[in-house]
Amino acid sequence: MSTALAAIAPELTLAVMALVLLLLAAVRGQAAARPVLRGGAVALALVFAVLGATAGAPAQSVFGDMVVVDVFATALKMALVLALMAALALSAAPMRLDNIARPEYPIVTLLAGVGMMGMVSAQHFLALYVAMEMQALALYILVSSGASSARSAEAGVKYVLLGALASALMLFGMALLYGATGALDYVTIRTVLEGVDAPGLTVGAGLAFLLAGMAFKISATPFHMWTPDVYAGAPTRVTTLLALAPKIAAAGALARLLFGPLEPLAAQWVPILVVLSVASMSWAALAGVVQGDLKRLMAYSTIGNMGYMLLGFIAGGADGLAAALFYLLVYVLSVAGVFAVILAMRRDGRVVTEIVELSGLARSRPLLAAGMAALMLSLAGVPPLAGFFAKFVVFKVLIDQGMWLLAVYGLLTTVVAAYYYIKVVKVLYFDIPAEPLDRAPARARAAVLAVSVLGVVALLLAPGLGLDVARVAVAPLF
Amino acid sequence: MADPALLATYLPVLILLLIAGGMAVWMIGFSLVLAPHRPDPAKTSAYECGFPAFEGTRGRFDVRFYLVTLLFILFDLEIAFLFPWAVALRDIGAFGFWSMAVFLAVLTIGFAYEWARGALEWE
Numbered sequence: 001m002s003t004a005l006a007a008i009a010p011e012l013t014l015a016v017m018a019l020v021l022l023l024l025a026a027v028r029g030q031a032a033a034r035p036v037l038r039g040g041a042v043a044l045a046l047v048f049a050v051l052g053a054t055a056g057a058p059a060q061s062v063f064g065d066m067v068v069v070d071v072f073a074t075a076l077k078m079a080l081v082l083a084l085m086a087a088l089a090l091s092a093a094p095m096r097l098d099n100i101a102r103p104e105y106p107i108v109t110l111l112a113g114v115g116m117m118g119m120v121s122a123q124h125f126l127a128l129y130v131a132m133e134m135q136a137l138a139l140y141i142l143v144s145s146g147a148s149s150a151r152s153a154e155a156g157v158k159y160v161l162l163g164a165l166a167s168a169l170m171l172f173g174m175a176l177l178y179g180a181t182g183a184l185d186y187v188t189i190r191t192v193l194e195g196v197d198a199p200g201l202t203v204g205a206g207l208a209f210l211l212a213g214m215a216f217k218i219s220a221t222p223f224h225m226w227t228p229d230v231y232a233g234a235p236t237r238v239t240t241l242l243a244l245a246p247k248i249a250a251a252g253a254l255a256r257l258l259f260g261p262l263e264p265l266a267a268q269w270v271p272i273l274v275v276l277s278v279a280s281m282s283w284a285a286l287a288g289v290v291q292g293d294l295k296r297l298m299a300y301s302t303i304g305n306m307g308y309m310l311l312g313f314i315a316g317g318a319d320g321l322a323a324a325l326f327y328l329l330v331y332v333l334s335v336a337g338v339f340a341v342i343l344a345m346r347r348d349g350r351v352v353t354e355i356v357e358l359s360g361l362a363r364s365r366p367l368l369a370a371g372m373a374a375l376m377l378s379l380a381g382v383p384p385l386a387g388f389f390a391k392f393v394v395f396k397v398l399i400d401q402g403m404w405l406l407a408v409y410g411l412l413t414t415v416v417a418a419y420y421y422i423k424v425v426k427v428l429y430f431d432i433p434a435e436p437l438d439r440a441p442a443r444a445r446a447a448v449l450a451v452s453v454l455g456v457v458a459l460l461l462a463p464g465l466g467l468d469v470a471r472v473a474v475a476p477l478f
Numbered sequence: 479m480a481d482p483a484l485l486a487t488y489l490p491v492l493i494l495l496l497i498a499g500g501m502a503v504w505m506i507g508f509s510l511v512l513a514p515h516r517p518d519p520a521k522t523s524a525y526e527c528g529f530p531a532f533e534g535t536r537g538r539f540d541v542r543f544y545l546v547t548l549l550f551i552l553f554d555l556e557i558a559f560l561f562p563w564a565v566a567l568r569d570i571g572a573f574g575f576w577s578m579a580v581f582l583a584v585l586t587i588g589f590a591y592e593w594a595r596g597a598l599e600w601e
Contacts, residue, residue, distance in 0.1 A: 019587050026594035 004062035007069045009054070010047045010077060011117050017043035018110040025103035033101035040088055040106035044113075048081045059476055065185050066124040075473035076120040076252040079329060083244035084113045086336045089444035090343050091237035097346070097440060105145065109241060112138035116245055120252030123260070125174040125184040128253060129167075132217070135246060136163050142241065143234040155233025162216065162226040170213025176206030177261075189261035199265060207265055210257070211272050217250035220310065221279035224303045228291075231299035236351065239295055240339040243302055244332050251309065251328050255321055258313060259477045266316065273314050278409060280307030285416035294342055294353050297420060298335065301379060304417055305331045308394055311410055315397040318478045322470040323393040329466065330390035330459070334375050337452025340445050341372045346438040355424060360433025369428045371453045378456045380421035381414050386459040386466075393467055545597055556585055 005012065021039045025032045051074055059070035088106055095101040115138060118131030140163065144156025178184055180202040181192040193199070199207075216223040231239045262269060284304030291297040309331070312324025345352050362369040378387035391414060398407040459466060523530075563570075563578050570577075592598065 019584065022587055022591050026591040029595065 003060070004067075007060055007062045008067060008121075010050045010081075011114050011121075013047050013050055014043060014110055014117070015114050017046070018107050018114070021103070021107050021110070025107065028103075030102070032103040033095075033105075036103035037088065037092055037101075037106045040110055041085065043110060044081050044085045044088070048078060048085075051078050051081065061123060063127075065187060066127040067118075067121050068123040069121055070476035072252070072255075072473050072476045073121045075469070076248055077117045079332065080113065080116050080120070080245055080248050083248060083332055083336070084109060084241070086448050087237070087241035087244055089448055090240050090336075090340055092444055093440060093442035094235070094237050094343055094351070097349070098351075102145075105142070105237075108138045108141050108145075112142070112241075113245070116249035119249040120256070122253060122256065123186045125178070128257075129171065129174065132170075132253070133167065135249060136167065139238075139242065139246065142238045143230060145238065146233075146235040149235075151233040152235060155230045158226055158233075159230045166213045166216035166223070169209045169216075173206045173209030173211075173213060176202050176209065180206060186256070186261040190263060193261065193264040196264070199268060203265065204268060207262060207268055208272065210262075211269060211276075214250060214254045214257070215276050218247060218254065218306045218309075219299075219303050220276040220306050221283040221303060223276075224280065224283070227303055228296045228299040231302075232293055232295045232353075236295065236339070236343050236353070239298070240336070240343070243298060243335050243339065247302070247306070248328060248332060251324070255313070255324070255474070255477060259321060270314055270316070273310050274406065277307045277310035277314060278406070280304060280310070281410060281413040281417075285413040288417060288420045291420070292354055292356070294345075294355050294358075294424075297355065297424075298338060298342070301335075301417075301421075304413070305379075307413075308391060308410060311394045311398055311406065314406065315394075315401045315403065317397075317401075318471065318474055319400070320397045321474045321477065322467060323397045325474055326467050326470040327390040327394050329470070330378075330386045330456075333452055333455045334378050334387060337371060337375045337449050337456070338379075340449040340452065341368060341375075343445060344368060344437065344440075344442070346440065347435055349438065352437075355427055356431075357434055357437075358424065358427050359431035360428075361437070362429045363433045364436040368449075371449050373425045373428055374453050374456060376421040376424045380418040382418075384460045386456040389459060389463045389466075542600065549592070549597075552585070552588075556582075 017039065021036045021043070024039070025036055028035070054069075055071065055074045055078075057069075059068065061068045088109060091105060091109075095105065112135045115131050115134030115136070118134065119128060122128035122131050140156060140160045143159050144153050146152025146155075174184070177189065180200065181189045183189050183192060193203070196203070212223060216226075219227040231242065234242065258266075258269060280303050284300045284302075284307065288297055288300035288304065291300060305327075309324050309327045312320045312322075312327060314320070315323065342353065345357060347357065358369075358372070361372070374385065378385035381387045381391045391410075395407045395410060398404075398410070559581070560578070563574065567574060
């Protein structure tokens, strides 16, 4: 038992800290907002240290093989913790300025983090479902946490209803697979499916439902409909969290499923992923062009980027998954910085999110504008920034597998999508300056932006390093 | 498809279904036949938690009702977990005992939080 508890020490640490902070919030009330935020950051730092200390430990399955702790899980959890830290750091300034600092916000974020960490360690349908619901419930609360804002409430209701639908689809898929294989744990399912020559209708339908639910979580077209509305309606600090952490968790869970129990069904799921990926890349490229709101634009950016990430899954094998993971991490790194800029957009104390509000920002805030421009160019895939290497690696594994057509199609959608990223750069540098944005000192925001921009630029110095790390991380799945 | 031995293990469920159905028929049937019938509008209208059963769905009510309902469901579930746990405690040993203790501790912290934050105050 003690080994099992030691294996999930990071999750336990986070959960216990969340409860301690909840007690603090109970005792001190509203006044606890700042200490709880600090406590949350300390908790995440602690978890990061625990993860770092156990990163080299051999893989082990605990709790009756429900939970697996290996390098893949540990690496993704470290990325998750960093994403949560960035989201928490970025939430401090807007909540203080809007005078809505609440101790509950960091606590619910930590609890969402516990669920996400569970997702990447789940090795059993029930463990996966429980972890997924845990993060989803916490995110529903956060999305609707905009103080007396009708849009935030609307976004929350949409997210809850569609999220519940996705959960139901996924559960149905799990039930069908259970019916076909008689097992809920990944190892047994894989053994049973390997013994089947031609999978029947039950297995096929189960796979399709399961993938539909997962596609909702990573917001791949045609299951993306919630993304722009929820991104735009949720408070920007929550949108930041939504764009970063749940994508890591869902991609990790998807990788475990596809290259674990569902590996024998690769012939069935590759075509499904191709459809999801092509649809995501195309739709995001086209719909993104007409967006005027930066948050909605970032929603379409997410959808498109998830499409490119899926290309790595389609290429398959350790190389393909490593490319996908590398792509995901570069995406998370860049998007963290973009949201740091969006959160800096205030005029006369009001939050603004339209792209035109950035007009001529290069004149009044040259550093902020340069950072945003670098991130936008990276997202567009302009060399020599990180986004270019990420796309390059993904297309390369596709071509290595002989999937030329898909790689060329991906390249074409990149060109279309580049329009809206570069449009932002044009607005920043060449448009007639709008009223300058408010200057509110926020060290945490500056730090997140600096890390993001430096990371995106500095990858040039060691382009292979990130990919090597990704290769080590995905090794346990193969 | 399924073997008879497996199906046989579901016999208690079938018996439960039959008894439940029989009880329902028995109670409703006898009250139809034997009980006096003096209907009035209040008696025949559907009972729906103190609200009229059919009205506009956009009517407002105090959010505190919702809060109390939520808390009720929470503690109702807690009891639902406690009963089977208590019955099986002899078999699940110290691990089972402490699992429930942790579960109750988490619930208690939540309860302390909502109490301290004033969720239970009606005025």
